[in-house]
Amino acid sequence: MGAPLIELAIDKIRGLIRDGRLGPGDRLPPEAQLSEQLGVSRSSTREAVRALVTVGVLDVRRGDGTFVTNLSAETLLTGLGRAVEFMGEESILELVEARRVIEPQVTALAATRATAEERAEIAAHLRLMRRWNEYDDLVEHDADFHAAVARASGNLTLAALLNGISSATVRARVWRGVVDSDAADVTIAEHAAILAAIEAGDARLAEALALAHVSGVEHWIRAAVEQDVV
DSSP: OOHHHHHHHHHHHHHHTTTTSOTTBOOOOOOHHHHHTTSOOHHHHHHHHHHHHHSSSSOOOOOOEEEEEEHHHHHHHHHHHHHTTOHHHHHHHHHHHHHHHHHHHHHHHHHHOOHHHHHHHHHHHHHHHHHHHSSHHHHHHHHHEEEEHHHHTTTTHHHHHHHHSSSSHHHHHHHHHHHHOOOOHHHHHHHHHHHHHHTTOOHHHHHHHHHOOOHHHHHHHHHHHHHOOO
């Protein structure tokens, strides 16, 4: 009986948010009051709140209460990135396929929508990549570069989704392989070409370059999975 009642409580809280009775930044009533309002036990209410905290809908502030988050795509899709890190090899290949489908389109949007400030941010991350000293620097600045491109697309949902499916663990292992193969300069040059296309406002070229870049990553991952090194 517990699980259905918890789902019922979640649905009712969702209804309160959907109907506008609870909005971003609003504090939930105390547990006893919320339980009565939802028509379920306090334990079911408590578990429902915990579940919604986990997925980013609610935020518990110690000593202050439980609040509805900003409900942005970035907040709500944060849990996707954590889930991705637990996926096995078969899912890793599906994730990189998903990235191959999404990232070129996002990059094309960035070429048409990026502001001067956003282009400058992307360029700054590229400069940091070029100055790398440690392997971890490449991993960090590569992630920042692609995240900045995604934000420049102007579609925060796509940006959050792309960030979520871009596994940090896989990214790190790909760069390890790139460095070990003495291909870091070539890979950084691919990023530079993507930036140049964005700066030129050439959506088709930006899309093609992003597709080539992610396809290269996919090729490396498939080979690594076959050799059981991912």
